[in-house]
Amino acid sequence: MPDNLPDNLIASRTEAEAFVEGVLKPLAMELDEQDAVGKAIQEKVRDASKKAGFFYKTQPEEYGGNPAGTLELTMLRETWAASNSRLTPYIFGPGPGILHNATGQMKERYLDPVMRGEKRGAFGFTESDTAKRPTWGKIVDDHVVINGQKSYVTGGDKADFVSALVNVEHENGDKAGTAMIVIDRNADGVVIDRHFASMEGGGHVSMTFEDVKVPIANIIGKLGEGMPRALGNIGNVRMMISAQATGMCMWALEFVEQHLMAPHRSGSPLGDREGVRMRYADMRIETYVARSALYRTARLAETGDNIVNETIATKVFCTEAAGRVIDMAVQLVGGQALVVGHPLEALYRQVRSLRLVEGASDLLRINLVKGKLELKKGRV
Numbered sequence: 001m002p003d004n005l006p007d008n009l010i011a012s013r014t015e016a017e018a019f020v021e022g023v024l025k026p027l028a029m030e031l032d033e034q035d036a037v038g039k040a041i042q043e044k045v046r047d048a049s050k051k052a053g054f055f056y057k058t059q060p061e062e063y064g065g066n067p068a069g070t071l072e073l074t075m076l077r078e079t080w081a082a083s084n085s086r087l088t089p090y091i092f093g094p095g096p097g098i099l100h101n102a103t104g105q106m107k108e109r110y111l112d113p114v115m116r117g118e119k120r121g122a123f124g125f126t127e128s129d130t131a132k133r134p135t136w137g138k139i140v141d142d143h144v145v146i147n148g149q150k151s152y153v154t155g156g157d158k159a160d161f162v163s164a165l166v167n168v169e170h171e172n173g174d175k176a177g178t179a180m181i182v183i184d185r186n187a188d189g190v191v192i193d194r195h196f197a198s199m200e201g202g203g204h205v206s207m208t209f210e211d212v213k214v215p216i217a218n219i220i221g222k223l224g225e226g227m228p229r230a231l232g233n234i235g236n237v238r239m240m241i242s243a244q245a246t247g248m249c250m251w252a253l254e255f256v257e258q259h260l261m262a263p264h265r266s267g268s269p270l271g272d273r274e275g276v277r278m279r280y281a282d283m284r285i286e287t288y289v290a291r292s293a294l295y296r297t298a299r300l301a302e303t304g305d306n307i308v309n310e311t312i313a314t315k316v317f318c319t320e321a322a323g324r325v326i327d328m329a330v331q332l333v334g335g336q337a338l339v340v341g342h343p344l345e346a347l348y349r350q351v352r353s354l355r356l357v358e359g360a361s362d363l364l365r366i367n368l369v370k371g372k373l374e375l376k377k378g379r380v
Contacts, residue, residue, distance in 0.1 A: 082247040235307075
């Protein structure tokens with residue numbers, strides 16, 4: 001099997017599957033198909049997750065966590081996605097994200113409240129295609145004065161602050177390099193231009209900075225580290241998306257298998273037809289190869305090697321494979337799969353967004369080749 005897990009992770013997966021059956025499915029029965037997940041249900045999931053120990057696997061030990069390695073997190077995220085439940089986003093506790101090395105004032109004002117669940121952050125990376133220049137900041141005394149726009153800040157409408165990638169220069173105009181800077185959402189000069197939702201249901205904002213004055217202490221790490229820190233955070237998210245994509249494939253395979261074996265009006269199950277079997281075989285092949293890439297990359301991540309290119313390759317392949325698998329699932333199930341409320345209809349919308357989240361596929365292809373030809377990074 002592609003996952004080929006050690007005994008302790010097999011046990012963890014068994015516990016995760018039992019959590020899906022014993023907690024998520026019964027709670028999902030309390031939800032209407034079109035209703036948002038209310039706070040009461042969210043809290044029930046979190047309480048059960050804490051009791052089972054999953055809540056703490058994304059949290060540092062100093063906050064009472066029991067952090068899991070990349071391989072275990074990948075396996076769990078794939079398992080959650082394979083359940084196709086709307087309740088899985090509430091299983092893991094808040095993680096430090098890009099603030100993981102924050103100290104002093106940054107730790108007290110932002111990281112600690114995030115870990116206690118008192119504050120929520122968002123990640124500001126994407127620039128508008130029409131922007132005259134990337135978001136920039138000028139150092140003035142002990143502050144950075146920031147101008148620019150982040151056009152696609154996921155969760156920005158509910159965030160207390162945004163960690164934004166900023167090109168910083170000294171007061172005399174000399175370049176100081178990129179920096180990740182924490183900007184309070186209610187700071188003077190922060191303007192939410194637009195609220196919008198993407199087709200899979202995600203909420204986003206476009207955010208403008210107009211002479212926003214931020215203390216230099218709000219820089220995460222050092223000047224010049226902004227882009228590497230941003231890419232490191234994005235790399236972790238790309239692995240999460242890859243696991244989500246393969247989990248979607250696994251759910252679709254099981255759903256389609258049941259459909260193909262069920263009685264059909266023609267008198268024999270659809271699975272008896274050779275053409276249908278060929279398409280289902282393609283779905284299984286795509287899923288097997290995607291999972292193979294996913295688990296190999298997760299193991300490489302645990303070695304501490306530079307795996308930027310491997311993560312890119314995995315994200316591109318897994319998300320594109322998931323798109324093909326879900327598309328074929330819709331085709332084999334037929335018109336009923338297009339009806340709003342059908343699980344494949346919802347999955348079809350979700351899976352399309354994955355090829356754009358944290359880097360569009362073709363942009364990642366360009367970055368991958370640049371990493372190999374110019375930086376001599378990456379392996380096959």
